[in-house]
Amino acid sequence: MTASFFLEQLTFSGGESIHLEPDSIVVIVGPNNAGKSATLREIRSKQVTEAYKTTRSHVIANVRMGRTGTTEEFLERMAPYWQPESGYYQLTALGDPDVSTGQFGQLGQFGLSYMGFDPAKTPENMLRLIWEQGHLSTLPNLFIGLLDLSTRINATEPADVFNLTTDIPYHPIQKMCVNPVLADRLSRYFQRAFGHALIVNRTFGNTMPLHCGPLPPFAPGEDRVSPSYARKLQALPLLQNQGDGMRSFAGCLLEVTAAASFVLMIDEPEAFLHPPQARFLGTLLAKEKPAGRQLIIATHSGDLLRGLLDANPSSLQIIRLTREGHLNHARTLDKERIRTLWDDPILRFSNTLDSLFHEQVVLCEADGDCRFYASLLEATLSEDTDTRMPDVMFTSTGGKHKIPTIAKALASIGIPTRAIVDFDILNSESPLREAVEALGGNWDEFQPRWKQVKAGVEQRKPELETPHVRKEIEKLLSEVSTAIFPNDVAKSIREVLKRASPWDEAKQLGLGAVPKGQLRQVAETLLADLRRLGLFIVETGEMESFVPTVGGHGNAWLAEVLRKDLRQDPHLENARKFVQGLFSPLPRATS
Template identity: 30%
Template structure:
């Protein structure tokens, strides 16, 4: 919907909008306007349109219009104050819209026309050897095949893919004809291949200033989605272009980001009547991508989920993810649906994933062993990551006091039962601290560590704990030894994490 509103605003002006507040366009200098009028002037009048004083005919590709010269200049000099005229007489001629159905048809044959004045996309590409070779190199990298443009059939241009580079496509000599006979027409390849080819061909052969692309990853293998994201972003960066893309593909997003082009990510959500819009700026993204942990954990995939859970280690992640899947399978409203489970490299790096994703409005819960309270852990950065209200002096003192109680008399809270080691006021103080952290999505294990969940299963608590616990849990829901969710222990804990993720009034998401 927001892409449609951008397209309507850019082509028609100030129309009715539901999501989009508005667009602002760059002002043009007098010299730029002179150059535009010189390049666009078309002395061939529009059919049925008579020449009017102080007007001129403009043409960009197949787009033609007649404009009042003074009004045209005003609209380009100050587009925001003359938005309707600017959109209808300038921006509309620079816009490219690619939705799902149109992408498949981009590779259909096109009329060759007059190659001295090429009008169609194919004709412009056929007469531009450098652009055609650049596109061919990209497509060969993607498919291992060579694109060729066939002019041997009537007055049309057809696309073909062959195993070798085509001879001179602008001729009908014998080697060219032989290559065309052996190459397969593009319509005999997959929809993904046709969509990928068509989008890049249109972007490379044309010169759109505003490109609007809806779900470009449709029909594409993840590897191709990554390459398409990279190529679209790079093409956009080569000139005065703006690209608006809606996507649900983390591969496409990573390709765009790693292209080196300037990319802003806007995360739109709409759930139960509540809408949000959060932006992760290009500068913020670059900071994230400089962090190897975030790249290796594929943390940006979190933008496509309703919630994220971050654990200290991969074994923890696998365990909690499996339990959540079993809760969801019960179809009783338990568990966290559409939730991504990620792991950091130890508790001191959890904040590097939690903080940036929460800045996008994503409910990211962190699960840590009880030694997160240890003074050796960088507790302040965790508090910053979960947006715990400042100043932190009070909760830091509470954390120090609880940890001191836990380790008194040489007790080992992580391996010997967590707050079960405490009694009376000391235990109440610890519970109060954990309750407050839970409210902000920082779930510290009161029982010590992940290995101590499900004590009723006879599982050795060793380095092979994950393999042992998975074997004990069983893998066939119909088998007698399969462990279904209960109402206590770790099942109640995962429910508590899920409740925080699903709670729209949750604390810890920055405004």
């Protein structure tokens, strides 16, 4: 067993306590201003200043630490810092606290140096005491590290030259210098992300900077310390002079692979990165996390989360934060549900996971539906400067049958979830039943009315009966003489089949396909109760039925409609009312 401290439980201001596993990767997600970054800062503050009672926090109410391993295993982990010549541990870079105020003098407050000890000469009995009594604030940079943007940028600054025989390499660049395998691996990662190698310059002078560019080949007789080769390196761009994206990416990898911290927290590692680089970084963070260490990541990026899922770490845990007033609430996403989403080949390349970063989500059957309803929502609110634009994401599920799975996963962590479906979802029990149950409804309360409505639609006589359908199709087939079946004939056959089905007609008419009278009233109350649950069935049939004066279907219809005045065009009035009705309060998820 490897000795380790880890975050065992986080209690948030909203009252929820989340259990964390050792050696895990914890990803904190949620809408803007939910407290993601503040969570990391307050965890760090509570541990570094554990004896400083005036420390205040707003998101985290309590942090409980766990510990694995024995004292001897802890000393074994500290072996790289042992100086046999002096008989002490050299912990200079591990005991520097992040605060400089308060009352000092007792073990466990603000670091060894504030207690009158020389961190460069730490006796073994002091380390034993630190471990056995759990004084994390004595060595804050060993136990819990916070990697924000400035820390990542600073990690790419040149490192001091050090004595390979007597000094301990604390800086990540120093560790690259003594570990060529690590240096080569990080260089290959950087090459893949930015098209440049990452090279340590050991001959620069009093410092060792990182260069980026093509790795210079050795000329005959050259090696890494040859003056001629040094000149080649110095001609390459310095990483410290590059953009923040390159530096932040490199800083993340340097700190994760070389940091001493038992728990390493990273705030928004995706900052300044394009989506493909953010996704790649997520994969590398999962792949490169040293065994026995805990990684806590606060992120706004679905791409980074996708990268973590690409790596398929069994220890991945996702926590979603939301804020209600001054309270921050937390929920854990069930691992099996997120894996179910991620294993679906369609959803893997969709934006469904981005819903974790929004306050609410609307599921639609297709991308065109998302664009239509999102455009109408924006149009209805664009001139109202006093009303906050809803933080809502419209996402396509690729059809009705995917809605229950996604809705169940999102609702399980408290994301207010709605779904818009065409009227023909009433055609069969599945996926209607699964969608109702995924949104928290009791199917037994809906089934009797659904059966009545379904029977009412199907009692309508189709426009064509079977003999007529057969006759029309045979007539169309008799006119085909080419080796390749004509597209226009195929289209005509499809139109014939559509007219033979009452549900194809219902998809165009919506409630108009239900017989008038008592059965129509049953249908209206059924749709109203489904809306209160979060399942919005288009009463006019389908998206295109909102504006029947525009011909075509799908993207062709949508392109024409979006040219209209979405705010005031009278033909879109029913569509505007439908979209506004999407955001009435829904019951809060409790599963």
